[in-house]
Amino acid sequence: xxxxxxxxxxxxGLWVALSIVIMTMDHRYxxxxxxxxxLATAIYPLQYLAxxxxxxxxxxxxxxxxxxxxxxxxxxxxEKQVFLNAQLQKLTTLEAENRRxxxxxxxxxxxxxxxxxxxxxxxxxxxxxxxxxLNRGRQHGIYVGEPVLDQHGIVxxxxxxxxxxxxxxxxxxxxxxxxxxxxxxxVRTLALGTGNFQELELPHVPNNEDVKVGDLLVTxxxxxxxxxxxxxxxxxxxxxxxxSPFAHIVARPLAALDRIREVMLLENxxxxxxxxxxxxxxxxxxxxxxx
Amino acid sequence: MSAPRPTGSGIMALSLLLAFLLSxxxxxxxxxxxxxxxxxxxxxxxCMALPHRVGIGVGWLVGLxxxxxxGALLGQYALxxxxxxxxxxxxxxxxxxxxxWQQAFSILLFLSVEQLLVFWxxxxxxxxxxxxxxxxxxxxxxxxxxxxxxxxxxxRRYFQVT
Numbered sequence: 002x003x004x005x006x007x008x009x010x011x012x013x014g015l016w017v018a019l020s021i022v023i024m025t026m027d028h029r030y031x032x033x034x035x036x037x038x039x040l041a042t043a044i045y046p047l048q049y050l051a052x053x054x055x056x057x058x059x060x061x062x063x064x065x066x067x068x069x070x071x072x073x074x075x076x077x078x079x080e081k082q083v084f085l086n087a088q089l090q091k092l093t094t095l096e097a098e099n100r101r102x103x104x105x106x107x108x109x110x111x112x113x114x115x116x117x118x119x120x121x122x123x124x125x126x127x128x129x130x131x132x133x134x135l136n137r138g139r140q141h142g143i144y145v146g147e148p149v150l151d152q153h154g155i156v157x158x159x160x161x162x163x164x165x166x167x168x169x170x171x172x173x174x175x176x177x178x179x180x181x182x183x184x185x186x187x188v189r190t191l192a193l194g195t196g197n198f199q200e201l202e203l204p205h206v207p208n209n210e211d212v213k214v215g216d217l218l219v220t221x222x223x224x225x226x227x228x229x230x231x232x233x234x235x236x237x238x239x240x241x242x243x244x245s246p247f248a249h250i251v252a253r254p255l256a257a258l259d260r261i262r263e264v265m266l267l268e269n270x271x272x273x274x275x276x277x278x279x280x281x282x283x284x285x286x287x288x289x290x291x292x
Numbered sequence: 293m294s295a296p297r298p299t300g301s302g303i304m305a306l307s308l309l310l311a312f313l314l315s316x317x318x319x320x321x322x323x324x325x326x327x328x329x330x331x332x333x334x335x336x337x338x339c340m341a342l343p344h345r346v347g348i349g350v351g352w353l354v355g356l357x358x359x360x361x362x363g364a365l366l367g368q369y370a371l372x373x374x375x376x377x378x379x380x381x382x383x384x385x386x387x388x389x390x391x392x393w394q395q396a397f398s399i400l401l402f403l404s405v406e407q408l409l410v411f412w413x414x415x416x417x418x419x420x421x422x423x424x425x426x427x428x429x430x431x432x433x434x435x436x437x438x439x440x441x442x443x444x445x446x447x448r449r450y451f452q453v454t
């Protein structure tokens with residue numbers, strides 16, 4: 002009874018070899034997406050179950066507030082709606098005017114995008130990768146590369162779409178880079194994730210470029226993933242090091258990345274349809290980046 | 293014990309299921325760093341208590357599910373948990389006779405090995421850990437082990453899982 006099991010080591014070797022094969026296949030060739038789909042669907046009820054206590058707390062706090070509080074909130078919201086409506090009217094005329102002017106210039110029109118609301122499944126991943134799991138998947142028309150934002154700004158993009166859930170990478174993930182533009186000056190650069198929810202890094206901005214603390218960063222639309230002109234972050238630190246050719250610039254994302262509960266998914270129709278517009282008038286078309 | 297009939301597979305599955313839930317519900321702020329890997333701990337317990345029924349293969353399968361739940365590379369936790377099950381199988385005779393608080397030190401070792409393996413693999417695919425915090429879950433696991441051990445032992449005795 003007290004002998005060490007000799008086959009255990011052999012079995013361990015086999016399982017380890019199998020893991021390595023699977024990992025290689027998953028990482029390099031993506032052969033296993035079907036298997037992952039099946040497992041992800043099997044595990045979805047668990048993730049739903051894990052969310053229940055949090056949801057119950059939210060439901061309770063929403064349902065057990067006093068009448069006075071509700072009335073007050075209602076009044077506030079009504080006031081805000083009137084205010085926003087007034088602004089919206091102005092926007093509608095501006096949009097129409099913009100469309101007219103753009104058609105005069107024969108440039109692509111920004112078609113309205115379809116918006117889908119998704120909720121975060123309260124699932125913790127590896128704390129070193131900024132990935133979130135959403136409760137919408139391929140069944141709801143989500144595709145890989147779809148931009149994700151919240152009411153303040155860009156959140157990230159979808160990296161995996163399972164049948165009922167989808168995984169999104171946040172813009173602060175160390176492996177994410179977002180093409181941006183500084184709104185005030187139009188300088189184009191990238192916003193790199195740092196692994197810190199409050200920080201984005203702007204590389205390759207020359208020391209003599211005009212960048213100030215407080216500058217707004219917006220998406221530049223280059224790369225074709227994100228629509229142009231959505232807010233991304235604000236510059237919080239600019240350091241000029243005379244010894245290096247580039248300034249050290251740090252920005253803070255506008256979206257509350259560590260506190261989001263709901264996100265919007267933009268079906269980026271403009272990114273798809275834009276190249277087809279100049280194709281219609283043939284020779285006049287200017288070269289476009291490949292889709 | 294001449295013809296042991298396997299019983300209580302349902303209890304084992306249920307305990308692993310609860311461990312899955314515990315490792316996915318959100319925790320406030322700093323506590324999150326120390327969140328023990330409950331699934332690995334429950335696996336270690338069953339390996340230690342019933343080594344003839346729970347072993348490397350079970351560990352591997354559970355790890356595969358954990359991979360999917362955490363969105364990790366397929367096979368990452370599977371490998372780590374297979375190794376944890378192996379270590380437990382090779383040492384359970386020495387570990388399980390000790391009182392729970394002493395067992396906790398062995399658990400710290402097993403869980404650290406698991407974290408190291410997981411983060412090695414993450415490093416290989418381009419997510420190297422930035423600091424030493426990644427070992428914190430092992431410490432959390434060590435702190436929670438005596439409690440988990442007592443609970444699971446009572447559960448096992450009550451349902452007479454052999």
